[in-house]
Amino acid sequence: MCTPADRIHRRLDLLDAGLSRHDIDRAIGLGSLLRLRRGVYADAGTCEPRRRAAQHGGTLACVSAARHLGLWVLSPDDPLHVALRPHGHGHPHDDCTCIEHWDHDENDRFRPPPVHGILRQIFLCRGAEEFFVALESALHARKIGRSGLDWLTKNTSAVAREAIALARRDAESGLESLVRWRLRHLGLTVRTQVRIDTVGRVDLVIGDRLIVEVDGVENHGSAEHRHRDLLRDARAAARGYITLRFDYALVVHDWETVERAIHAHVQRQLHLR
Incomplete structure (x- = not known):
């Protein structure tokens, strides 16, 4: 960066x-x-992404701009997204796979769009899920305020407004945000970053006692981390909680399995005291 x-x-x-x-x-x-x-x-x-965007005739856009700001994105290996002015033109270069966004209204074509503009690009280009994940990341990092949210509310659709209403500032990972977004239609009470005595903070608690932990692709690979997770789960069980733990691959690539596991516990009312 x-x-x-x-x-x-x-x-x-x-x-x-x-x-x-x-x-x-x-x-x-x-x-x-x-x-x-x-x-x-x-x-x-x-940095190299900004240089390539300028080579193409504009500046970073959409998920490329969000990644450059340190926001969570679900597809880290995407082609470069470039913001271009509506009456400008692109400059394809060697090995160019750039995705063009023709909505850049800054006087300086090389100045990055504001965060609310980047988020709108993500919604229009990648859909509501990735928009919600990036939005919660921007809120958590305090990169967007009330005025930016008001702008998004006025300049997006009903689905985006649903995401804005659901978004919180306390989500600590994109996976956590993704799980909350995908569970919203079940009508469950889902709390984030809940502190439990002897356990510490857990990612999500559904209802009264169903803990959902989501482990990022970079976390929990070592034996030490694995032991720490097992210890947390055992302490949670001792306090009457049930823990479901999912990794990046399950949440992103096999959501059906994750949802079935959660739904089975909810159907048996194991999330309630």
């Missing part, structure tokens, strides 16, 4: 700022300025 100080420049803007053609050529020779294509340059610290 590059810093806010790292920028994309047009040659005309550099000349207007007082640099001469010799200054620009010298900066390129010293490596402090990188030539992306004719008339477009990047500061040396600018």
Whole structure:
């Protein structure tokens, strides 16, 4: 991730700022300025995704922009999403697989869209699930406030407004958000980040006593983590809780199995005291 100080420049803007053609050529020779294509340059610290977006004629958009901000996204290996101005044009480059978004209304075509604009792109491009996950991430990271939420409410559909109403600031992982979104139609009481004596904080509690823990792809692989999880589950059981634990692959790629397991417990009212 590059810093806010790292920028994309047009040659005309550099000349207007007082640099001469010799200054620009010298900066390129010293490596402090990188030539992306004719008339477009990047500061040396600018990250590769932003450089590629500028090569294409715009700036990061949709899930690519969200990932650059550190928000949760469900598809980390997507092609690059690029925001372009409605009356502009793209510049396909070598090995280009860019996905274009023609809704960029910033005066500077290389300035990233605001967070609420990025979230709307995700909703329109990737659907409600990925929108909800990124929205809860933005809320958790305090990257969107009341004005941004109001803008989204006015500029999206009823499904997006449902997601906005359900979204919380205390979700601590995209998997947790995804589970809550997919369970919403069951009409269950689902609490997040619940603290239980002797156990600690758990991801989700359905009803009174059904704990759902979701383990990210990077977590709980070692024997030490596995032992810690088993210890937490045993302590929870001693306090009358039942724990269901699912990993990334199950939640993302085999949701039917996850939902069946939760539904079976709910049907037998094991989530109630």
